[in-house]
Amino acid sequence: MAGVLLSRTEKVFIIDGVKDEYRSDGRSTIDYRPMELETNVVSHASGSARLRLANTDILVGIKTEIDVPKPDKPALGKIDFFVDCSANATPEFEGRGGEQLANSISNMMQRAYQSPQAFDLKQLCIFEGKQCWKLYVDILILECGGNLCDAVSLAVKAALFNTKIPFVKAALMDGGNIDLQLSDDPYDSKLLDVGSAPLLVTLCKIGNKCVVDPTAEEEKCSSVSLIVGVTGNRKYYSDDDTEELPAFQPKCSAISMHGPGSITTTTLRNAINQGIIAAVCLDEALGKTVVRERRDIEKFKRHSYGFLK
Amino acid sequence: MEGRPRALLERGLCSAVDAQWLMMMMMMMEGRDCLKSYDEVYSGLFDEKGHRKDGREMKEARAMYARGNFVSQAKGSSYIEMNKTKVVCSVFAPREISHQNEFSTVGQLFCEVKFAPFSCHLQRQPHVPDAEEKALSVALRKALEPTVCCHLFANFQIDIFVYILENDGACLAAAITAAGLALANGAVPMYDIITASSIAIIGDKMFIDPTEREEHLALSSPETKQNHGVITMSRMHGLKQIADFRQIGSLDVDCILKATDILEEECNKIVPKIQMILVRYINNGIIQQKKLAEAAKEREAALKIKMKEWSSSIIKISD
Known part of the structure; x- marks a missing residue:
């Protein structure tokens, strides 16, 4: 990121450290820095989450709207990602500076959520071929401290977990048009099944090894990073532990490369494997956190921190 | 086909919106088989012998035709045809980056991928780039960045335009290979020849160099x-x-690693073809240069003879 200047010796120190699997802050190659997550922070959105990972600050709000499904996919709902890089994040984002980055993140999210095994759009269907829910996922980058993709995917999954969609009380068929009556009661709503939603893991190539969640200094030492989207495990996101779920195998829902460098085949293989291991750990941690938070909200035990912490 | 919804509308059996919708469905049905079930479409990908619909084996890529010097106005250009996927690429000489505040120490690539309005089943909007075109442009730039020596033209950008005349699957792979060839054809400094290949996976079947139908079903x-x-x-x-x-999609690790090996092989298979084309152009260039040099020599000799004639005639006149 901007403003980090490293001398050659500092770079050598980091690169040689990673070679022997040592990082300057003591993490292993698949460890993340500590994060803060709070859900249900925006009252006007159907679901929201705020995530802070080191200096990266992300706010995600989800709005729902009734829409007509695509003719070739009549039984599926829609989901749209929109990333906004605020000029507060770094001065580089001023004007149209952040547009390219924003596009690449929203593209990556769209691709990762494309497979029904990652996110099932059938749950957004209201009337097949007539009406469906459309989710607008608005991602606001408040502060940019590197590793944006990972933070965005975590915050989006938490916000989707928190999203409530009102039940349809009655429907009136008038000719071909449908008039829906939605429930006014905020508690009379359904939650989305987001257990399998993918998390993106950025693997930063330093030397011949890859590290996840690079610091700004580590990012300076690398010319290319691999972004791997890995589907989540439903088990970590279900409320009752008794429910039987089929055996879980993490799958890749999207892979992409970022940066001007290139990698060898062996590095690619190792990186994909490493990314999946990191994603499974991360998914478990996120699942536990959001489920605990939901329980706290139900029991009115939760302290709301907002942005004041 | 269009008669039926209209008849329904006239008899008042459905609303205007519905009729329009039905019509759209029917039009799409002819191009894409969206009303068929998944299994029907899947079995439609194979013929009776278990080959793919165009007669290829599963592991067989389409035959490729490639050439350079396709667009006379561009510095470098190329044309690639893989059966029904046809791609034109042109590369223009480096020019200074306009509207930029800061000096950039490395050069930039500007890539634009465009579909011809008649390239797909769906009618595309000309002029406005849609989301797919934008995504392809970014993908193309990312693929080309590592291979072009960007540090050699600081504060300059190279424009790369790809026009997809016909899209029958694997258009990104074709675009990358075409752009690599066009860059080399335009004598842009590069580290290496770049080739690309694509694979579609459905279950345990791997379709190398997929057609549009195979790609669509795999997604x-x-x-x-x-x-x-x-x-x-x-x-x-x-x-x-x-x-x-x-x-894109949902694949387990073993499958991805297996596909990577296959793709590596496929990419390598294209390289000799591209090398051959480039060598041929260089050879042709050398022959052309020789011919030009000879022609120049002849002209000079002729000119000398003329000069002698003139000078002698001038002397005669002065006498």
Whole structure:
């Protein structure tokens, strides 16, 4: 990121450290820095989450709207990602500076959520071929401290977990048009099944090894990073532990490369494997956190921190 | 076909919106088989012998025709045809980056991919780039960045335009290979030749160099938990490096690693063809240059003779 200047010796120190699997802050190659997550922070959105990972600050709000499904996919709902890089994040984002980055993140999210095994759009269907829910996922980058993709995917999954969609009380068929009556009661709503939603893991190539969640200094030492989207495990996101779920195998829902460098085949293989291991750990941690938070909200035990912490 | 919804509308059996919708469905049905079930479409990909619809084996890529010097106005250009996928690429000379505040120490690539309005089943909007075109442009730039020596033209950008005349699957792979050839054809300094290949995966079947139907089905939703997805990989042959790797869908690790090996082989298969084309152009260039030099010599000799004649005639006149 901007403003980090490293001398050659500092770079050598980091690169040689990673070679022997040592990082300057003591993490292993698949460890993340500590994060803060709070859900249900925006009252006007159907679901929201705020995530802070080191200096990266992300706010995600989800709005729902009734829409007509695509003719070739009549039984599926829609989901749209929109990333906004605020000029507060770094001065580089001023004007149209952040547009390219924003596009690449929203593209990556769209691709990762494309497979029904990652996110099932059938749950957004209201009337097949007539009406469906459309989710607008608005991602606001408040502060940019590197590793944006990972933070965005975590915050989006938490916000989707928190999203409530009102039940349809009655429907009136008038000719071909449908008039829906939605429930006014905020508690009379359904939650989305987001257990399998993918998390993106950025693997930063330093030397011949890859590290996840690079610091700004580590990012300076690398010319290319691999972004791997890995589907989540439903088990970590279900409320009752008794429910039987089929055996879980993490799958890749999207892979992409970022940066001007290139990698060898062996590095690619190792990186994909490493990314999946990191994603499974991360998914478990996120699942536990959001489920605990939901329980706290139900029991009115939760302290709301907002942005004041 | 269009008569039926209209008749329904006239008899008042459905609303105008519905009739329009039905009509759209029917029009799309002819191009894409969206009303067929998944299994029907899947079995439609094979003929009776278990080959693919165009007679290829599963592991067989389409035959490729490639040439350079396709656009006379561009510095470098190329044309690639893989059966029904046809791509034109042109590269223009470096020019200064306009509207930029800061000096950039490395050069930039500006890539634009455009579909011809008649390239797909769906009518595309000309002029306005849609989301797919934008995504392809970004993917193309990412794939080409590692192979072009960007540090050699600081504060300059190279424009690369790809026009997809016909799209029958694997258009990104074709675009990357075409752009690599056009860059080399335009004598842009590069580290290596870049080639790309694509694979579609449905269950345990791997379709190398997929057609549009195969690609479409690999991206749509099966009911089961089987693997499905599309991978496009571009590779620099001599350096043994992967320049870009893109995957969409849902695939397990073993499948991806297996596909990577296959793609690597496929990318390598294209390299000799591209090398041959480039060598041929260089040879042709040398022959052309020789011819030009000879022609110049002849002209000079003729001119000398003329000069002698003139000078002698001038002397005569002065006498």
